[in-house]
Amino acid sequence: MKQKRKQRSEAVEESRYFGDYGGRYVPEMLVPALEELSGAYFHYRESQEFQKELENLRKNYAGRPTPLYFAENLTRLGRGCKIYLKLESLCQTGAHKINNALGQALLARKMGKSCLVAETGAGQHGLATAAVAARFGLRSRIFMGEVDIKRQYPNVFFMKTMGAEIVPVRDGTKTLKDAVNAALKYWIEHLKDTHYLLGSAVGPFPYPLMVRDFQSVIGQEVKAQIKIYENRLPDVLVACVGGGSNSIGLFYPFLKDKNVRLYGVEAGGRGPGRGENARRLGKNPRKGIVQGYKSYFILDHEGQVQPTHSISAGLDYAGLGPELADLHDAGRICFDQVTDTEALSAFKTLCQAEGIIPALESAHAVAYALKIARKFSRRQIMVVNISGRGDKDLFIAAKELDNEGWMRFLKEEVNHGQPD
Amino acid sequence: MASRIDEVFSKKKKLKIMTHVVAGYPDLETSQNLILAMAEAGADMIEVQIPFSDPLADGPTIMAANHKALQNGLTPKLCLKMIEEIRDEVKIPLLFMTYANLAYTMGLERFVSESAACGVSGLIIPDLPFDERGYDDYYFWLKECNLVGIQVLSAGLSLPRLKKLLKIAEGFIYITLRVGVTGAREGMEKKSADFIDQVKAYAGLPLAAGFGISSVEQIRSLISRVDLAVIGSHLINLFNSGGKENVQEFIKEANQVIEQLS
Ligand SMILES: Cc1ncc(COP(=O)(O)O)c(C=O)c1O
Numbered sequence: 278m279k280q281k282r283k284q285r286s287e288a289v290e291e292s293r294y295f296g297d298y299g300g301r302y303v304p305e306m307l308v309p310a311l312e313e314l315s316g317a318y319f320h321y322r323e324s325q326e327f328q329k330e331l332e333n334l335r336k337n338y339a340g341r342p343t344p345l346y347f348a349e350n351l352t353r354l355g356r357g358c359k360i361y362l363k364l365e366s367l368c369q370t371g372a373h374k375i376n377n378a379l380g381q382a383l384l385a386r387k388m389g390k391s392c393l394v395a396e397t398g399a400g401q402h403g404l405a406t407a408a409v410a411a412r413f414g415l416r417s418r419i420f421m422g423e424v425d426i427k428r429q430y431p432n433v434f435f436m437k438t439m440g441a442e443i444v445p446v447r448d449g450t451k452t453l454k455d456a457v458n459a460a461l462k463y464w465i466e467h468l469k470d471t472h473y474l475l476g477s478a479v480g481p482f483p484y485p486l487m488v489r490d491f492q493s494v495i496g497q498e499v500k501a502q503i504k505i506y507e508n509r510l511p512d513v514l515v516a517c518v519g520g521g522s523n524s525i526g527l528f529y530p531f532l533k534d535k536n537v538r539l540y541g542v543e544a545g546g547r548g549p550g551r552g553e554n555a556r557r558l559g560k561n562p563r564k565g566i567v568q569g570y571k572s573y574f575i576l577d578h579e580g581q582v583q584p585t586h587s588i589s590a591g592l593d594y595a596g597l598g599p600e601l602a603d604l605h606d607a608g609r610i611c612f613d614q615v616t617d618t619e620a621l622s623a624f625k626t627l628c629q630a631e632g633i634i635p636a637l638e639s640a641h642a643v644a645y646a647l648k649i650a651r652k653f654s655r656r657q658i659m660v661v662n663i664s665g666r667g668d669k670d671l672f673i674a675a676k677e678l679d680n681e682g683w684m685r686f687l688k689e690e691v692n693h694g695q696p697d
Numbered sequence: 698m699a700s701r702i703d704e705v706f707s708k709k710k711k712l713k714i715m716t717h718v719v720a721g722y723p724d725l726e727t728s729q730n731l732i733l734a735m736a737e738a739g740a741d742m743i744e745v746q747i748p749f750s751d752p753l754a755d756g757p758t759i760m761a762a763n764h765k766a767l768q769n770g771l772t773p774k775l776c777l778k779m780i781e782e783i784r785d786e787v788k789i790p791l792l793f794m795t796y797a798n799l800a801y802t803m804g805l806e807r808f809v810s811e812s813a814a815c816g817v818s819g820l821i822i823p824d825l826p827f828d829e830r831g832y833d834d835y836y837f838w839l840k841e842c843n844l845v846g847i848q849v850l851s852a853g854l855s856l857p858r859l860k861k862l863l864k865i866a867e868g869f870i871y872i873t874l875r876v877g878v879t880g881a882r883e884g885m886e887k888k889s890a891d892f893i894d895q896v897k898a899y900a901g902l903p904l905a906a907g908f909g910i911s912s913v914e915q916i917r918s919l920i921s922r923v924d925l926a927v928i929g930s931h932l933i934n935l936f937n938s939g940g941k942e943n944v945q946e947f948i949k950e951a952n953q954v955i956e957q958l959s
Contacts, residue, residue: 304823306851466877580802
C-alpha cells in the first residue's frame with residue numbers, strides 16, 4: 278500500500294512537466310495548497326464513485342453528450358472536406374467551460390471547501406463556476422477584468438443572478454491575465470476554505486493536467502460519435518486556442534492517432550502590431566515563466582508580459598497552455614491565426630448557413646476551417662469545435678453587423694427607462 | 698568567505714532592518730536617492746525590486762509601484778546600472794528581488810553574474826522554488842558568483858519540505874508574517890508566530906520576517922523573535938504621503954525602539 282502510494286506520488290512529480298513546459302513556479306506559500314489539490318485530484322481520479330458522480334452530472338446537468346453535427350451547408354461553402362461541428366455550445370451555460378467547472382467543483386466539495394474563486398474573460402468560465410457553485414451550495418467569487426465586464430455584460434448579469442460575487446479587476450490590462458493574477462492572490466489569502474477553479478489548461482501544476490482531463494470528454498465523445506457516423510477516425514480537428522482548454526480537450530484523445538491532423542487557432546486580432554493580437558506562436562515566439570508555469574507568452578525582449586487584443590475576450594490572453602506548447606514543438610499541432618474581421622465574418626456565415634450562433638471564440642475555429650477545407654478531399658472528414666454559443670456576444674456582434682438597428686434599440690431601451 | 702550579509706547579522710543591534718525599494722518608482726533617480734536616504738537613516742540592508750508586469754506575490758501597493766515604474770520605461774538593465782552607480786556610496790548590503798521570468802528571459806547565468814557585477818550581495822526570486830527545473834542552474838551560478846540565494850517561507854509548509862529548504866538556505870531565512878501577498882496590515886497571525894518558532898527550532902541561520910509590517914509596535918514585537926524585520930509596502934505608503942523624509946523618519950523611529958531594547 279505504502280509502496281503503491283510512493284509510486285503514485287513519484288508519477289505525479291513526473292507529470293508536472295510536459296516536455297520542457299509547465300511546472301509549478303509559484304511562491305512557496307502556494308505550494309502546500311497545490312500539493313493538497315494534486316493529492317486530492319490524483320486520488321479521486323481513480324475513484325469510481327467520483328467518476329460516476331461526474332458522469333451523472335455531465336449527462337443530466339450539463340447535457341452531455343453534446344451532438345456531433347454534420348454541417349452540410351458549411352461543407353458546401355468550404356468546397357473541400359466534410360465538416361462536422363462538435364456542439365459544445367449546447368452545454369448548460371453555453372460553453373465547454375462547464376466540463377471543467379463540474380469536475381473541479383465536485384473535487385472542491387470532496388476537499389471540504391466552501392468557496393470557489395475563479396477568473397473569467399468571456400464570462401463563460403465565470404458563468405460555469407457560478408452555476409456549479411449554485412448547484413453545490415458553494416459561495417463563488419469571480420474576478421473579471423474591467424474591460425471584459427464592459428464587453429460581456431450579459432454573462433455578468435447571469436453570474437450575479439446565480440449568486441456569484443463579481444470582482445472587477447482594474448490592474449494592468451484589465452483583462453483575463455489580470456483576472457488570473459487577482460484570483461490567485463485572493464486564493465493565497467483564503468486557502469483554507471477556498472478552491473481556485475482555474476478555467477483553462479494553464480497555471481501551475483496540477484491545473485493544466487487536471488483541466489485537460491476534465492475537458493477530454495469532448496474528444497472522447499467525438500471519437501465514439503464519428504465511429505458511428507463514418508466508422509473511422511476524422512482526418513482534421515480544428516479548435517480555437519485561448520489558454521487551450523477546449524482545444525486540448527478535443528485533441529487529447531487523438532494525440533496517438535498520428536494521421537489525425539490537429540489545428541489550433543489563435544487570435545490574430547487587428548493585425549501583427551504590439552498589443553493588437555493574442556498570438557503566442559507568431560513570429561519569434563517567446564518562452565517564459567509567468568503565472569506559475571513555463572510556456573510561450575507574449576513578452577517583450579526583457580520578459581515583461583505585453584498587452585493583448587482580440588475581439589473575443591476568451592482568446593485575449595498572453596499565455597499558452599504548457600501541454601500545447603510541447604505539442605507545438607513536437608510538430609504535433611499546427612498553430613495559425615484568424616483576425617477579428619475574419620472571425621466576425623465566420624460568425625455571420627455560420628448563423629446563415631446552419632442557424633447556429635457560435636461564440637466569437639469559436640468563430641475563429643470556423644473561419645479557419647473554411648480557409649483550409651479546400652486543402653482536403655471530399656472524402657476526408659474535419660471536426661470543428663464550437664466551444665460555445667454566441668448569445669453572450671450580442672453586444673459586440675450587433676454593433677458590428679447591424680449597427681443602425683442595434684443603436685436604435687439601445688436608445689429606445691434607455692429612453693424607456695427614463696422619465697422625460 | 699563571510700559575505701556582507703553575515704556581517705550585518707554579527708552587529709550587536711538586536712533587530713536589524715531591511716527596507717524595500719521598487720527600482721524606478723516613482724522614477725529611476727528618485728528611487729536611487731531613496732536607497733541612499735534609507736541607508737543614511739539607518740537601514741541595515743535594502744531589498745531592491747526589479748519591476749515585473751505580473752508580480753504574483755505582491756499586493757496592491759507594490760504592484761502599483763511596479764506598473765508605474767514600467768510605464769516610466771524602467772528595464773532590468775537600467776535597474777542594474779542604477780545600483781552600480783551608487784554601489785560604492787552605500788555601505789550596507791543590497792539584494793535584488795524579482796520574479797523568475799525576468800531572470801529566465803535574461804538567462805540565469807547572465808542575470809546572476811550581472812547582479813553580482815553591479816554589487817548586490819544576494820537575490821530573492823520567490824517564484825523559482827527549489828524543486829522546479831532551472832533552480833539547479835540558478836543555484837550553480839549563485840555559488841559561482843558568490844551571491845546568496847534567499848529563501849522565502851510561509852506557514853503551512855510541510856515538515857519534510859521545510860527541512861529540504863533549510864538545507865539549501867543561505868544568508869538568512871525570510872519568513873512571511875502572513876500567508877498572503879505583500880501589503881501593510883496590522884497585527885501578526887498566530888500561525889505565523891508559531892511557524893517562526895518552528896523554523897527557529899531547525900534553522901541554523903538568522904531569521905527575517907516581513908509582509909505586512911506597518912508600525913513601530915509590530916517591529917517592537919519582533920525583537921528577540923527574529924533577527925531582521927523587512928518593511929516594504931508601508932514605506933511606499935509613507936513615501937507617497939510625505940516623500941523620502943517620511944520614510945527616513947520611520948526608519949529612525951524604529952531604530953530608536955530597537956536601541957532602547959538592545
Ligand atoms: C466559448 C469559448 N471558447 C474558447 C475559449 C478559450 O479558452 P480555451 O482556450 O481554454 O478553450 C473561451 C474562454 O473563455 C470561451 O468562452
